[in-house]
Amino acid sequence: MLRRPLLLLLLLAGCSKGPQADLQYISSARSLAGEWALVNEQANQGHLTHAYVKTMRQSIRQQLQTNAQSLTEPKSGYGSEIGALLREPDDAPPAALRVHATNLKHVEDSLESA
């Protein structure tokens, strides 16, 4: 009895496009920006090893690139924000990275309440 609505739900979840479908990538990018800021903050205080800092920055950048490529609307405002985040240098100031995280959080909140 529940199989049809469930299948329909799964189909809709799998095929959706636009900002709502991009929400997961926006959330992920927002969190990655925060992680990057934390890594740089701790690195500046000498709390992390060189290998860790280098590889974490690489992994974060890689994940961000995957997120940017997965967007169904890459030319949107949030697409530009993720692009701007990707253009930051590896050792960008934590405050600058947190600005990107905050901007993405605003987009996320507005999409969630829509």
Add this chain to the structure above:
Amino acid sequence: MSRTALNPLELTLGIMTAVGGFVDISQLVFSGQAGSMFGYSLISAFAISTIGIMVYGEMCGRVAAVAHQPLFSLMRHRLGLKLGLVTLVASVLSTLVTTAAEIGGLGMILNHLTGAPYMLMCVASTLALMASMWILPFKWIERTYGLLGLFMIVFVVALVAMHPPWGKMAGGLVPQVPHGLSNKQLLNYSYFVVAIFSAVMFPYEAFFYSSGGIEEGWKPKQLLTNRVTSIVGMGLGSLLSIAVLALAALLFAPTDVAPQMPGSVALQTAIPFGKLGLLAALLGMLFAVGGAAVETCMANAYSISQFFGWEWGRHKKPWEAPRFTIAWIVMMLLALAIVLTGVEVMKLVGYAVVFSIVVLPLSYLPLMLLADDKSYMREYANKWLAKILGWLFFVIVTVAAIAAIPLYVLTAGGQG
């Protein structure tokens, strides 16, 4: 999870091994994300699922000691050939994905430790795991990874050093749904509950535990020692995951960080303790995840060998149980092949928990039936408490199994 402890030293070693061997890559990832997204409220999911794995772990050990029956031999007899075979295939696939997730996790941790390329580290760690499985006897495979995994205690020390709100943490032990969640957040919360249950109660733990009991030639007189070792060890092991969750609630939640990579979890100890804390965390994670990779791989070899009635066991020389040996080598290489396709570790972790919870009810049902059966178990059959808890957790994991895939799709694996 160690089981043989005949004196206080053995008992202590057994408990320490169980503590260090409790955590795996999925628990690390989900603890970190759960804490940062939902504060302390999901501590209850860890606490309840830990009681579940204690119940089934104790049952596995008892059945192994009294009936000397491994789990997959039971499955074939209790579920019949067809359903048994379906369970075997589903279980082998889900455990294989779990092994791949552990190997991917190892590659990432070694990448952060050494700076060497991720793929190279995946290959190197797989070879190191295989060498240890070939060389070490069963008990020392468990102990090496379990005891070195104790480096993870640095997470508990970091938590104490950060002076968390203990009252709020204790409040997290009460099952609850946090107030004010949107529908989307509610779905995410439900997904995390299911994922935590799956990550703590992975079916491979039962296969490995049950087979290990037979490997070590357990007798009924060792049941009390086994019970103490597994219950105390798993309970303390679960504290490591809870510490990761609480640290995430303290350090990540205020900045809206939901750790996207296993390496981020290690930041939690660098914040209070600097480089030493970071290194201890990475080493602890390395051995805990390495131990899980070995256990998942061997669990698959045990399952296949027991189902088809082949010679099996690490107490035999590799060439004395050739099909068992080939099975674990093939499983490890297949898992590595999955990782080398370039699939993301976090995706593998998500698939591992979802597939595993679907298999859980069928894995534990034959165990429950046999543990209840007085003709096999005599005076050691389940008493009222084991019966109530066993069936209660069976209902819980069945509901979780039904909900797992829809929740995974609807929440995009907890991200949506």
